[in-house]
Amino acid sequence: MILIVDDKKENLLSLQSLLTLHSYAVDTATGGEEALKKVLKNNYALVILDVQMPGMDGFEVAETISGHSKMQDVPIIFLSAVNTDKKFITRGYNSGAIDYIAKPIDPDVFLLKVNTLYKLYDQKRQLNQMQMSLRSEIEFRKHAQQESYEKAMELRFVLESIPQIAFTTKPNGVIEYHNSQWMEYSVYTDQFPETHPDDPDLQPEMKRIVAGNKTVQLEVRIKKTTGSEYRYHLLRIVPVVENKAIIKWVGTFTDIEEQKEASRKKDEFLSVASHELKTPLTSIKGYVQLLERSLEKENTNHLFIDRALTQVTKLDRLIVDLLDISRIENGKMLLNKAPFHFGKMLRSCVEMARQTYPNYQFIEEGHADVTVNGDIIRLEQVLINFLSNAVKYSPTVREIHVICRMLPGDRLLVQVKDSGIGIPKADQALIFDKFYRTDESTKNFQGLGLGLYICADILSRHQCEYGVESNEGTGSVFYFIIPFTNAPAGGN
Ligand code: ADP
Numbered sequence: 001m002i003l004i005v006d007d008k009k010e011n012l013l014s015l016q017s018l019l020t021l022h023s024y025a026v027d028t029a030t031g032g033e034e035a036l037k038k039v040l041k042n043n044y045a046l047v048i049l050d051v052q053m054p055g056m057d058g059f060e061v062a063e064t065i066s067g068h069s070k071m072q073d074v075p076i077i078f079l080s081a082v083n084t085d086k087k088f089i090t091r092g093y094n095s096g097a098i099d100y101i102a103k104p105i106d107p108d109v110f111l112l113k114v115n116t117l118y119k120l121y122d123q124k125r126q127l128n129q130m131q132m133s134l135r136s137e138i139e140f141r142k143h144a145q146q147e148s149y150e151k152a153m154e155l156r157f158v159l160e161s162i163p164q165i166a167f168t169t170k171p172n173g174v175i176e177y178h179n180s181q182w183m184e185y186s187v188y189t190d191q192f193p194e195t196h197p198d199d200p201d202l203q204p205e206m207k208r209i210v211a212g213n214k215t216v217q218l219e220v221r222i223k224k225t226t227g228s229e230y231r232y233h234l235l236r237i238v239p240v241v242e243n244k245a246i247i248k249w250v251g252t253f254t255d256i257e258e259q260k261e262a263s264r265k266k267d268e269f270l271s272v273a274s275h276e277l278k279t280p281l282t283s284i285k286g287y288v289q290l291l292e293r294s295l296e297k298e299n300t301n302h303l304f305i306d307r308a309l310t311q312v313t314k315l316d317r318l319i320v321d322l323l324d325i326s327r328i329e330n331g332k333m334l335l336n337k338a339p340f341h342f343g344k345m346l347r348s349c350v351e352m353a354r355q356t357y358p359n360y361q362f363i364e365e366g367h368a369d370v371t372v373n374g375d376i377i378r379l380e381q382v383l384i385n386f387l388s389n390a391v392k393y394s395p396t397v398r399e400i401h402v403i404c405r406m407l408p409g410d411r412l413l414v415q416v417k418d419s420g421i422g423i424p425k426a427d428q429a430l431i432f433d434k435f436y437r438t439d440e441s442t443k444n445f446q447g448l449g450l451g452l453y454i455c456a457d458i459l460s461r462h463q464c465e466y467g468v469e470s471n472e473g474t475g476s477v478f479y480f481i482i483p484f485t486n487a488p489a490g491g492n
Pocket residue numbers: 385389390393418420421422423431436437438439441442446447448449450451452453475476
């Protein structure tokens with residue numbers, strides 16, 4: 001908007017109509033004081049000032065405007081009929097005006113000047129705005145930089161205070177910081193400690209971790225630079241995410257040698273104890289079986305012997321599981337792989353389940369007329385485990401489905417489905433872990449939580465995918481997918 005200041009109404013009117021005709025927004029003031037009030041309150045692109053006015057004259061108004069920080073950028077043009085000699089023109093410029101026009105004005109020249117000044121003002125305003133936003137951008141960045149520096153310092157302080165070896169890396173895995181504990185295990189500030197020859201080399205491992213984009217935990221053996229004894233450490237590397245992007249990785253090595261040693265001792269004890277228990281138990285089982293056969297059917301002691309045999313069989317199962325665990329831990333679970341007819345094996349397992357659990361119905365769906373190259377006894381063990389779990393954890397709905405389906409790529413899907421207690425979603429990922437049991441089964445069912453762990457080991461060594469789909473309260477489907485060779489090994 002343009003402000004015209006003149007004490008004569010007719011001058012105001014004629015300039016106003018000239019400018020309005022050329023699409024300028026115009027405001028007017030009839031005296032110096034009124035003009036100053038308006039300039040303070042509004043934003044004008046240009047002020048056209050008459051020099052000769054009663055009270056405050058144009059020069060004073062201009063001097064006040066250019067001396068005031070809020071108003072000093074407003075361009076001023078003087079209009080004067082009287083003071084056209086050099087002295088007055090000089091005063092006009094000195095008081096802050098950027099042009100001086102003598103009356104009577106030439107409308108074309110006047111409009112050209114107004115137009116140019118208007119444009120200049122607009123450009124200046126835009127430049128100012130740009131400068132302001134640049135300034136605030138710089139401020140913002142400075143602030144963010146300071147903040148992230150402070151955060152990094154805080155993190156370093158924390159990492160320095162913990163007993164573990166700790167480090168941070170850039171998003172690409174290049175080490176940027178490590179605490180002082182690091183130097184006990186690595187002589188280099190930019191290279192990971194050397195690992196045991198049987199453990200992964202951490203330099204390439206870090207590249208894989210970066211590519212994987214998620215938290216990683218692994219056990220590695222490292223040794224002090226001054227020693228020769230490797231100690232187990234748990235290496236945990238976590239991405240730090242900001243605005244959905246990884247800005248760094250934070251890692252720690254925790255010494256777990258003592259836990260490892262305790263666990264080794266426990267495994268050793270379990271292995272020795274189960275071996276020692278197995279021999280007398282096998283003899284007891286044999287004698288009880290002989291005793292059972294030697295008794296007449298109607299003998300009342302038959303029932304007790306039968307019960308004793310059930311308990312001995314349970315104990316035998318437990319010890320076999322414990323022995324299997326120690327074999328897995330020591331890498332001594334050997335597989336005798338040979339081609340066999342999977343369908344026949346599956347049928348005999350289901351038959352065995354029917355005899356063992358006469359109160360349950362086992363429904364077979366689909367067929368498995370395929371040859372599998374595997375350890376038949378161990379795969380039987382998996383199926384029997386799935387079937388006996390289905391029975392155990394489905395005490396009311398006594399119907400179990402055994403389903404087979406061919407999948408593309410010569411693979412067979414085998415499912416054991418029950419309608420029992422089911423497994424809460426949170427437990428499903430852990431159910432194949434050693435000793436893992438759900439709260440519900442710990443409260444209401446006997447068991448050690450070893451069966452599925454052994455199954456998982458057997459299945460993964462047969463290149464099988466396996467898992468569970470379940471809903472709490474409505475039942476579970478335990479499944480595995482096993483590769484087969486197409487030719488059946490005979491029979492069905
Ligand atoms: P155990 O049955 O001796 O506890 P497993 O390793 O066979 O050991 O099973 C581990 C856990 O998995 C069980 O304790 C139980 O919580 C859960 N589970 C296994 N099978 C089923 C099933 N069919 N339905 C519900 N829960 C099951």
